[in-house]
Amino acid sequence: MKILSVDTGIKQYPIYIDSSFDALVSAFEKAGISGRRVCIVTDTNVAPLYANKVKELLSDICSNISICVFSAGENSKNLSTISEFYKFFIEHHLDRRSVLVALGGGVVGDMCGFAAATYMRGIPFVQIPTTLLSQVDSSVGGKTGVDFMGNKNMVGAFYQPELVFINTDTLNTLPYREVAAGLAESVKHGYIQDTDYLRFFLDNRDAVKELDPDAIAQVVYGSCKIKANVVSQDEKETGLREILNFGHTFGHAIETLSDFNMLHGECVAVGMVAALYLSMKRGAVSESDVEQAKELLKYFGLPVAVENFSAEDIYAQMFNDKKTKNGVINITALRSMGNAYTEKGCSEREIKDAIGYILKI
Numbered sequence: 001m002k003i004l005s006v007d008t009g010i011k012q013y014p015i016y017i018d019s020s021f022d023a024l025v026s027a028f029e030k031a032g033i034s035g036r037r038v039c040i041v042t043d044t045n046v047a048p049l050y051a052n053k054v055k056e057l058l059s060d061i062c063s064n065i066s067i068c069v070f071s072a073g074e075n076s077k078n079l080s081t082i083s084e085f086y087k088f089f090i091e092h093h094l095d096r097r098s099v100l101v102a103l104g105g106g107v108v109g110d111m112c113g114f115a116a117a118t119y120m121r122g123i124p125f126v127q128i129p130t131t132l133l134s135q136v137d138s139s140v141g142g143k144t145g146v147d148f149m150g151n152k153n154m155v156g157a158f159y160q161p162e163l164v165f166i167n168t169d170t171l172n173t174l175p176y177r178e179v180a181a182g183l184a185e186s187v188k189h190g191y192i193q194d195t196d197y198l199r200f201f202l203d204n205r206d207a208v209k210e211l212d213p214d215a216i217a218q219v220v221y222g223s224c225k226i227k228a229n230v231v232s233q234d235e236k237e238t239g240l241r242e243i244l245n246f247g248h249t250f251g252h253a254i255e256t257l258s259d260f261n262m263l264h265g266e267c268v269a270v271g272m273v274a275a276l277y278l279s280m281k282r283g284a285v286s287e288s289d290v291e292q293a294k295e296l297l298k299y300f301g302l303p304v305a306v307e308n309f310s311a312e313d314i315y316a317q318m319f320n321d322k323k324t325k326n327g328v329i330n331i332t333a334l335r336s337m338g339n340a341y342t343e344k345g346c347s348e349r350e351i352k353d354a355i356g357y358i359l360k361i
């Protein structure tokens with residue numbers, strides 16, 4: 001087992017990375033969670049796989065454990081599901097000392113975290129992420145929230161968990177398309193901060209793709225370390241944290257235009273290719289770096305181009321991104337491999353040129 005720490009200055013919490021749930025109870029005990037009322041929040045896919053196991057383990061230290069299940073998928077990520085949660089919590093007598101446990105992917109984590117941030121003005125919660133995307137990205141950093149009127153994550157709060165417990169063995173039941181979507185975010189971490197980590201993917205692509213336990217443990221550890229480090233320095237995204245948006249300004253636009261039929265990680269993969277191309281045009285990385293990225297992403301089964309949208313559509317959609325400030329599109333680009341920054345002054349021509357590249361590969 002490996003343990004990392006997130007320290008936002010206001011709150012410090014551990015991330016446990018293991019290949020089983022064996023150490024779950026001791027992790028809860030170390031965080032001071034025993035003898036509390038617990039509610040496991042999960043979705044209809046994860047509940048039959050892991051909810052009873054987690055409940056059974058926690059019943060050693062907590063006497064009153066309920067399971068709140070909602071219909072799996074992004075379509076549930078809204079305020080009416082949150083209302084259902086509040087009703088369930090009240091019916092099950094959850095109070096300020098109670099603990100919510102988010103058991104599932106990013107949708108579960110974001111919603112359970114938001115419910116924890118708001119129910120009775122905030123109660124503690126724990127993240128037990130079960131998708132690769134949530135293990136390498138969304139469970140760390142304290143961003144919580146729901147979609148509103150078709151806008152992704154429009155309503156939410158920064159709210160940190162008491163602990164994150166990652167059991168990489170849960171990935172064995174995850175469909176490969178979802179695994180690949182998580183790999184896109186992990187590869188992103190290499191590009192923005194750590195060329196050794198990126199090299200690991202290039203050298204161990206087979207083992208990673210086959211979910212070899214050692215390789216996956218290294219992927220999850222490597223990504224959590226980078227994300228924990230960035231978030232510890234900039235909890236609320238006033239500066240450094242923006243580099244985590246590498247590939248995302250292009251990616252979010254594509255995600256919206258696809259009506260969310262493409263997975264977030266798939267859109268980030270295409271978006272990264274555009275951001276790398278833009279960086280290459282600025283002389284920051286080489287043409288072979290861009291080619292290598294495309295080859296790696298394709299190997300993992302991720303898209304590196306899109307066909308169904310025009311450059312105009314994508315560009316217009318980028319303006320609607322909630323991170324577009326004062327009509328200026330912010331693009332996270334590379335200064336060099338493993339070194340990202342956010343550029344506030346990209347010209348329309350430069351952005352459209354990068355979009356053109358991902359339309360015609």
Ligand SMILES: NC(=O)c1ccc[n+]([C@@H]2O[C@H](COP(=O)([O-])OP(=O)(O)OC[C@H]3O[C@@H](n4cnc5c(N)ncnc54)[C@H](O)[C@@H]3O)[C@@H](O)[C@H]2O)c1
Binds near residue numbers: 133173264
């Ligand atoms: N908070 C953040 O910082 C942050 C960062 C990135 C993404 N997100 C959010 O995360 C969400 C996407 O997360 P996701 O990709 O994990 O999606 P998800 O939670 O919808 O999970 C994907 C699918 O896998 C199923 N599943 C989960 N674990 C499983 C397992 N072990 N075995 C079998 N099936 C399993 C789920 O039921 C679902 O059908 C989006 O809503 C996005 O906005 C948040």
Ligand SMILES: [Zn+2]
Binds near residue numbers: 137185248
């Ligand atoms: Zn992302």
